[in-house]
Amino acid sequence: MREPCEVSQGCPKFLQACEHAKAAGLKPKIVYRNLAVSQLYEMALKYEPDTAVMSSGALAAVSYEKTGRSPKDKRVVREPSTEADVWWGQGSPNYPMDERAFLLNRARGVDYLNFLDAIFVFDGYANWDTQARCKIRVICARPYHALFMHNMLIRPTEQELAEFGEPDFVIYNAGPFPANRYTSYMTSSTSVDLSLAHRELVILGTQYAGEMKKGVFTIMHYLMPKRGILSLHSGCNVGADNDVTLFFGLSGTGKTTLSTDPRRPLIGDDEHCWGDHGVFNIEGGCYAKCINLQADKEPEIYKAIRFGTILENIKFDRRTRVVDFDSSEFTENTRASYPIDYIDNARIPCIGPHPKNIILLCCDAFGVLPPVSKLTLEQAMYHFISGYTAKIAGTEMGVTDPEATFSACFGAAFLMWHPMKYAAMLAEKMAAHGTQAWLINTGWTGGGYGVGQRMSLKHTRAIVDAIHSGDLAQAETSQTTIFKLAVPRACPGVPSEVLFPESSWKDRGLFYEKLQHLARLFMSNFSTFLDGDKYVGPDMAARILTGGPGLASLDD
Numbered sequence: 001m002r003e004p005c006e007v008s009q010g011c012p013k014f015l016q017a018c019e020h021a022k023a024a025g026l027k028p029k030i031v032y033r034n035l036a037v038s039q040l041y042e043m044a045l046k047y048e049p050d051t052a053v054m055s056s057g058a059l060a061a062v063s064y065e066k067t068g069r070s071p072k073d074k075r076v077v078r079e080p081s082t083e084a085d086v087w088w089g090q091g092s093p094n095y096p097m098d099e100r101a102f103l104l105n106r107a108r109g110v111d112y113l114n115f116l117d118a119i120f121v122f123d124g125y126a127n128w129d130t131q132a133r134c135k136i137r138v139i140c141a142r143p144y145h146a147l148f149m150h151n152m153l154i155r156p157t158e159q160e161l162a163e164f165g166e167p168d169f170v171i172y173n174a175g176p177f178p179a180n181r182y183t184s185y186m187t188s189s190t191s192v193d194l195s196l197a198h199r200e201l202v203i204l205g206t207q208y209a210g211e212m213k214k215g216v217f218t219i220m221h222y223l224m225p226k227r228g229i230l231s232l233h234s235g236c237n238v239g240a241d242n243d244v245t246l247f248f249g250l251s252g253t254g255k256t257t258l259s260t261d262p263r264r265p266l267i268g269d270d271e272h273c274w275g276d277h278g279v280f281n282i283e284g285g286c287y288a289k290c291i292n293l294q295a296d297k298e299p300e301i302y303k304a305i306r307f308g309t310i311l312e313n314i315k316f317d318r319r320t321r322v323v324d325f326d327s328s329e330f331t332e333n334t335r336a337s338y339p340i341d342y343i344d345n346a347r348i349p350c351i352g353p354h355p356k357n358i359i360l361l362c363c364d365a366f367g368v369l370p371p372v373s374k375l376t377l378e379q380a381m382y383h384f385i386s387g388y389t390a391k392i393a394g395t396e397m398g399v400t401d402p403e404a405t406f407s408a409c410f411g412a413a414f415l416m417w418h419p420m421k422y423a424a425m426l427a428e429k430m431a432a433h434g435t436q437a438w439l440i441n442t443g444w445t446g447g448g449y450g451v452g453q454r455m456s457l458k459h460t461r462a463i464v465d466a467i468h469s470g471d472l473a474q475a476e477t478s479q480t481t482i483f484k485l486a487v488p489r490a491c492p493g494v495p496s497e498v499l500f501p502e503s504s505w506k507d508r509g510l511f512y513e514k515l516q517h518l519a520r521l522f523m524s525n526f527s528t529f530l531d532g533d534k535y536v537g538p539d540m541a542a543r544i545l546t547g548g549p550g551l552a553s554l555d556d
Helices: 019-024 037-047 099-115 143-152 158-162 210-226 255-259 299-304 377-386 419-433 457-469 508-536 538-545 551-555
Strands: 031-033 059-061 074-077 095-097 119-126 134-140 169-174 191-195 200-204 230-233 235-238 244-248 266-268 271-275 278-281 285-289 310-312 335-339 355-362 372-375 388-391 403-406 436-441 477-479 486-488
Touching: 019 099, 037 059, 037 143, 059 143, 074 099, 099 169, 099 191, 099 200, 119 143, 119 210, 134 143, 134 210, 143 210, 143 285, 143 310, 143 335, 169 210, 191 210, 200 210, 210 230, 210 271, 210 419, 230 244, 230 419, 235 255, 244 255, 244 278, 255 355, 255 457, 266 271, 266 278, 285 299, 299 335, 355 377, 355 388, 355 419, 355 457, 372 377, 377 419, 377 436, 377 508, 377 538, 403 508, 419 508, 419 538, 436 457, 508 538
Parallel strands: 031 119, 059 310, 074 095, 074 191, 134 169, 169 200, 244 355, 355 436
Antiparallel strands: 119 134, 191 200, 230 271, 235 244, 235 266, 271 278, 285 335, 310 335, 372 436, 372 486, 388 403, 477 486
């Protein structure tokens, strides 16, 4: 069935007829909807003077002042129908605003979009599981942003687009236009505002495309748990026996390296859900870091950089159009956005059965955690909530010791519910499907940073292989002190002395001193979440606490 006008060629009627557009006062002059990639290239090159086509065929784009997310400028409308669900207060990433302030910002953004000669719309889906699918509409001013969301959302077929109807959620990206600093709840000219009641996200004062991607993820972090589906900030791959592994880890832990395995197809690199039928990717694309990218070290990402890919804030030779991936002249956070089917080893559709293994990665620069530990359900919940890694000493002026970093559920910035809510759902699904969790330390051994050495990647890969083969699940274990972790006594390809870090420290007394120090850091961080009983009940909250460091061991 043909649409009443050629919307891809600029007809605004389809948008003007939508309920959300009527409510917001959106009356654009020209609307370009779901343009072909080649058309978006043409538009970007014509209207965005800082875009260029690279020698690889990728499109280089610039986000100007903002080259990363602005978490302090994120606002969530505090309103009666969702107020009791959302995590507010200490430790929460959700800064409240009232509905009036949201509507003022929406009106400001819509006025800007109405003023333009033309706007761009991309209609797509979140979630590969069709039973959990959400229709997302992105309305934006820049072709670069439309192409970005073309890559990152699941792209509809021609028939699906013709039958798309009213979206489930709308993003108004007026990023080139600033917020009014004098509007209530504003702290800068940037504001990213989410209304769950209106099912809308408004972006002002930032042109960083990642705000849209993570805006969708934040929305899924609220909507999916209400359906009994767990949303997760993780990588995911699947083996020849259809065995799925989820990988969690903060920057620098090796999540991308370890989850990219030529023997195991990739379900997704960043955002997933775990539902009644298994796991599925939320996204239709990847948003990979490309600072210091090398073809021999990350061939899958390197090969994905071609026509249709966006390269964000990179430096390139103006004559040859060859990218300098080593340059951080504009930002360390250079990125590549491309459809997931640009990865040769991707599983399409991006779905899989219930996970067999969950791997929580950390880079312990104190050098006291074992390279691998088998976790109980309680420990899995505790370490999932903690989301631990460590910054390396010496990277900032005055820093002489490793600095512990925690991010709840390995993605604190995107959480909508209390971390204990997600952890309790994780344990419930693990118990129901026999999933085993592991804590892998890719950090230091033989001493902390500056004394010991980084864990061998060869050994870490051997550990992951042994998890996938089932060898570690059958191995006998010994329990550590304080953290009470079950450490396998043997692992193929890994020397036994590596498995128990204290055996490689010259000063055993110093080892236990550092171990206790790290335990106290964990406990201090976890004090932020002690109000979780309001979300999961006192029994579950108490159960989660038993998975942490032992107080008695510390007192000793």
